[in-house]
Amino acid sequence: MLKRSIAAIALSCVAALAVTGCNDEKRNEHKMTVVHGKTMGTFYTVNVTGGFKGGEEALKKLSDDTFNRICDIISTFDKNAELAKVNEYHDTKPYEISRELGKIIQETVYQGRRIDGATDISVGPLVNLWGFGKDKKKNQAPTSEEIQETLKLVGLDKFEIRTDSEKSYLVKHNENVRLDLATVGEGLGADALCRKLIELGYTDFMVSVAGASRSYGVNSKGLKWRLGVEDPTTPERKVLFPICALDKAVTTAGSYRNFFKDDKTGTVYSHAIDPKTGYPVSHHTLSVTVISDSAFESDALDTGLLVLGADKALEFGEKNNIPIATVEYENGKTVIRHTNNFKKYIDCAKNIK
Numbered sequence: 001m002l003k004r005s006i007a008a009i010a011l012s013c014v015a016a017l018a019v020t021g022c023n024d025e026k027r028n029e030h031k032m033t034v035v036h037g038k039t040m041g042t043f044y045t046v047n048v049t050g051g052f053k054g055g056e057e058a059l060k061k062l063s064d065d066t067f068n069r070i071c072d073i074i075s076t077f078d079k080n081a082e083l084a085k086v087n088e089y090h091d092t093k094p095y096e097i098s099r100e101l102g103k104i105i106q107e108t109v110y111q112g113r114r115i116d117g118a119t120d121i122s123v124g125p126l127v128n129l130w131g132f133g134k135d136k137k138k139n140q141a142p143t144s145e146e147i148q149e150t151l152k153l154v155g156l157d158k159f160e161i162r163t164d165s166e167k168s169y170l171v172k173h174n175e176n177v178r179l180d181l182a183t184v185g186e187g188l189g190a191d192a193l194c195r196k197l198i199e200l201g202y203t204d205f206m207v208s209v210a211g212a213s214r215s216y217g218v219n220s221k222g223l224k225w226r227l228g229v230e231d232p233t234t235p236e237r238k239v240l241f242p243i244c245a246l247d248k249a250v251t252t253a254g255s256y257r258n259f260f261k262d263d264k265t266g267t268v269y270s271h272a273i274d275p276k277t278g279y280p281v282s283h284h285t286l287s288v289t290v291i292s293d294s295a296f297e298s299d300a301l302d303t304g305l306l307v308l309g310a311d312k313a314l315e316f317g318e319k320n321n322i323p324i325a326t327v328e329y330e331n332g333k334t335v336i337r338h339t340n341n342f343k344k345y346i347d348c349a350k351n352i353k
């Protein structure tokens with residue numbers, strides 16, 4: 001199984017790296033603290049223009065602590081994490097959960113309902129059935145009987161959150177319901193670290209957790225942060241087109257990085273699963289990029305919009321005034337489409353020399 005996370009390439013860093021020579025004097029003007037690390041089975045990069053108090057070590061610690069705290073709540077890969085324990089609870093009686101997990105579940109369900117349940121966190125059993133969960137190791141598609149059986153556990157109506165003045169509870173309407181919050185993990189991480197950096201008084205920084213990024217202010221060159229939307233048609237990481245982030249969150253969901261090829265049929269299956277059919281997406285839309293005020297919101301929408309495909313994703317974006325871009329691959333051609341309000345992010349990047 002080939003797994004490399006999607007990432008909008010932070011052009012600012014690349015640009016900075018590319019012109020390192022002349023940047024040394026400039027960098028002295030715009031000192032940068034840059035750290036890289038691993039979290040959520042993927043990677044992150046944090047850039048702070050003007051430098052971070054305490055340097056790389058302090059910034060790395062803040063980043064790791066922030067992401068680890070989220071992993072402790074929503075990971076299904078760590079058996080000690082709260083959500084992993086929820087998934088091991090096989091009963092329909094209410095199960096007490098933290099306020100924070102309750103809120104994350106409710107808000108992800110809300111975003112899923114906005115797109116007809118295409119983002120559905122009860123896909124957990126399907127994710128495992130297709131081998132994209134903790135157990136991995138799949139080189140053959142499950143049988144249609146297995147998929148139909150597993151679909152009985154999937155649907156936003158298969159569980160609910162109940163809260164009283166003090167506590168929150170998850171109620172499973174089938175004891176084998178399993179939740180999967182992987183689709184929002186990176187967005188939650190990017191938002192949480194941004195909040196911390198703002199609380200500490202920083203105004204110019206970029207946080208990227210694989211396919212989710214948030215940025216504010218300017219980069220080392222004193223210019224607006226730019227991101228590259230990846231070309232999903234090439235195995236190597238290549239920028240298809242650059243955009244400015246303009247102090248917004250940008251996330252991309254794609255079917256081209258996390259997939260496996262069925263040994264018998266040669267069919268390629270990606271990790272974006274349609275909760276209605278139980279099958280991974282198989283249409284021509286390879287990636288969906290969403291821009292919004294919160295990386296959580298974009299991340300909760302991008303996977304479901306990828307499941308729905310480019311036409312419906314762009315229609316949703318126009319109707320809800322959410323900037324969205326899609327990349328499709330058909331008859332050997334790469335087709336980029338975007339909502340009208342996405343144009344300013346592309347134009348801005350074009351104007352930055």
Ligand code: FAD
Pocket residue numbers: 005006039040041042070071074075076077118119120121123127132180181182183184185186210211252253254258271272273274275299302303304307
């Ligand atoms: P996104 O599009 O953002 O999310 C895709 C993921 O969402 C799929 O992998 C699947 O899990 C789920 N999904 C698929 N279809 C749907 C749907 N229709 N609705 C809702 N959800 C759907 N991976 C490891 O290999 N090792 C680890 O230790 C590890 N730890 C993790 C810890 C945390 C806290 C999280 C959140 C994820 C972890 N992962 C780990 C998973 C891994 O990083 C995921 O592949 C990644 O989160 C998916 O992000 P993405 O941007 O690639 O895809």
